[in-house]
Amino acid sequence: MxxxxxxxxxxxxxxxxxxxxxxxxxxxxxxxxxxxxxxxxxxxxxNFGLGLHLGHAQGEMLELARASLQRWRQLLPELGVWYKEAGSLMLARNRDEADMLECFQQALGSEYGTQLMSQHQLSEAGWHGESALSSPHEIGFASAxxxxxxxxxxxxxxxxxxxxxxxxxxxxxxxxxxxxxxxxxxxxxxxxxxxxxxxxxxxxxxxGIRLCSLQMQELRIAPRSIAPTLLTGLSCLHYPAFRQTPQLVLLAERYQAQLQQQHPAIPEHGIHLIVQQLDDPSRIIVGDTHHYADDAAIFQSADADVILRELCSELLQAPVSAIRHWQGVYASAAQxxxxxxxxxxxxxxxxxxxxxxxxxxxxxxxxxxxx
Ligand SMILES: Cc1cc2nc3c(=O)[nH]c(=O)nc-3n(C[C@H](O)[C@H](O)[C@H](O)COP(=O)(O)OP(=O)(O)OC[C@H]3O[C@@H](n4cnc5c(N)ncnc54)[C@H](O)[C@@H]3O)c2cc1C
Missing domain, CATH: 3.50.50.60 (FAD/NAD(P)-binding domain)
Structure with a gap:
């Protein structure tokens, strides 16, 4: 039967x-x-093709990320697609960002398996920043x-x-x-x-679900290998992992207020910088902005695109030029x-x-x- x-x-x-x-x-x-x-x-x-570990709050979401990344590690070779296991580097661009990364490392570094890199270590590795959090767990893949x-x-x-x-x-x-x-x-x-x-x-x-519209770009750079996914301290304002202690919340609020005064266009467009290189050393994927509303945004901001390119160029200490840009949309809610x-x-x-x-x-x- x-x-x-x-x-x-x-x-x-x-x-x-x-x-x-x-x-x-x-x-x-x-x-x-x-x-x-x-x-x-x-x-x-x-999207960026980023299998993220660092940003999730401890508990259910971090556990889901850990289990998913483990599954991806089995699946990706079977699928025969390009991917990289190069972790991520979250660079502090100024003292405020460095304070948040140092606070995170002290409180949660052992749980997340991150390491704090000094300015000296960074410049020896060819990066520019006050300090950085290095995480070994992130995976990169070409989602398209x-x-x-x-x-x-x-x-x-x-x-x-x-x-x-x-x-x-x-x-x-x-x-x-x-x-x-x-x-x-x-x-x-x-x-x-x-x-x-x-x-x-x-x-x-x-x-309570709304839509979040995001601006993304692909940029040309002088050929070089960027193995880890690059983020900056701006991501501390975005990811729940960086709101897990009262001290982190305080530092994030202080930085948010600072940005509001000194670079209002960054919070206005909800910018946090992620730089992802896929399998072509002369191209990078860069984003993103966050625009929340009941419906997807009609227009994309030319200013936000320029700000993202400037932030990226500053981070890489190298010129970048636009190849193409696109909009992504996802559902968004408190949970x-x-x-x-x-x-x-x-x-x-x-x-x-x-x-x-x-x-x-x-x-x-x-x-x-x-x-
Ligand atoms: C710009 C951007 C960057 C991101 N970066 C990352 C990242 O690096 N890492 C990460 O983890 N996440 C990232 N995300 C989030 C991630 O991409 C989404 O969480 C995920 O793709 C959601 O998948 P989904 O299948 O729910 O949605 P979708 O990919 O939108 O798929 C839904 C599908 O349903 C189909 N559909 C809808 N209605 C119907 C219907 N009535 N009949 C038949 N088909 C229908 C649609 O055509 C669509 O193909 C990013 C998102 C965006 C927008």
Whole structure:
């Protein structure tokens, strides 16, 4: 007698949809993924390709990041895509940033496995800054290549069926109304990224979820190898890991006030600098800005693009020039993710912070376990 595999239908073939497809296929589901476009075009292919460890607060999110990075280390060689395990370097550009990094290292360095580098050590290594936090755990990958490859690999090796150009237009009980007809599933998972409201507006009416629009650029540099992902002390104002002690909160508030006075355009555009080099030594990916509203921003700020390039050039002590720029959008809320189960057969999963590439694999395993 053949056993009937439970049928799982997933809406969205971004990082979250594919991560759930992997977890579910490995747990014995027959998985069908429905993607509106001919390939994933959302946040999952517009990001830095940074598997981040340093920024997450201790507890659930740090644990999810650790488990996901461990999974990526197994998966990436199997996928046969380019990736790097070069960690990250968070450079302090001034005394305020150095104070935050030193405070973090003292309080939490052993938990995060970071090391504080002095100005002298930095200049010997060819970097410019007051000091820096060096973290060995970060992974880098080229998301725009990784996501299509993961999709192909899931179809080839895990028997996952991915239906591109097949928008889901509505969900009624266990039936999905798709652009190509109706299908029935035992369970439905909604992983529709920042378009979460479209299929089930009533579910999200009071969810507090907004959209964050971000500006990203690819820049040309004189060829050189930049192995770790570069961040600066500006990231201490962005990542929850740097708000875990009263002293860190105090220092962040002081720096925020300082920036507001001296460089108001940086907080105005929500800029924090990340520099990621992929496999081409003459190019870097640089971002980002953060604009929060109910809808995605219409316009991108030319000023913010210039500020990002100036910050980058200062950090690298080298000229940079623009190759291309793009906008990314993700859902945003006070909590880093939201999972809802409005019906026993329906689960929705939204990343509501910019960390889905870093925590998505482990989060999906947890969600599938709970179906
Ligand atoms: C600029 C930027 C930089 C970032 N950098 C990083 C980083 O370096 N590291 C990190 O960890 N995270 C980063 N993030 C966050 C990360 O990219 C996201 O958390 C993650 O990609 C979210 O994945 P997702 O699958 O939920 O969303 P998406 O990638 O948006 O995928 C959702 C998919 O659902 C499809 N869809 C929607 N509605 C329907 C429908 N009705 N029918 C069929 N298909 C539908 C869409 O077409 C889309 O392909 C960044 C995000 C941005 C925007």
């Amino acid at each position: 053949t056993m009937h595999k439970p049928r799982l239908a997933i809406v969205g073939a971004g990082m979250l949809g594919l991560a759930h497809a992997l977890a579910a296929a490995e747990r014995g589901y027959q998985v069908d993924v429905y993607e509106r476009d001919s390939q994933a075009l959302g946040a999952s292919v517009r 290549q990784l996501i299509p490859r993961l999709s192909a690999w899931l179809q080839q090796t895990k028997d996952v069926r991915i239906h591109y150009q097949c928008a889901v237009l509505g969900i009624e009980d266990q039936v999905l109304h798709t652009a190509r007809g109706q299908v029935k599933a035992d369970h439905i998972l909604l992983c529709s990224g920042h378009e979460f409201r479209h299929l089930m507006p009533q579910l999200y009416a009071d969810s 880093p993710y939201q999972m809802l189960k409005p019906q026993p057969y329906l689960t929705t999963v939204n990343m509501t912070a910019g960390i889905g590439m870093s925590v998505g694999l482990a989060l999906a395993a947890q969600v599938v376990e709970s179906l």
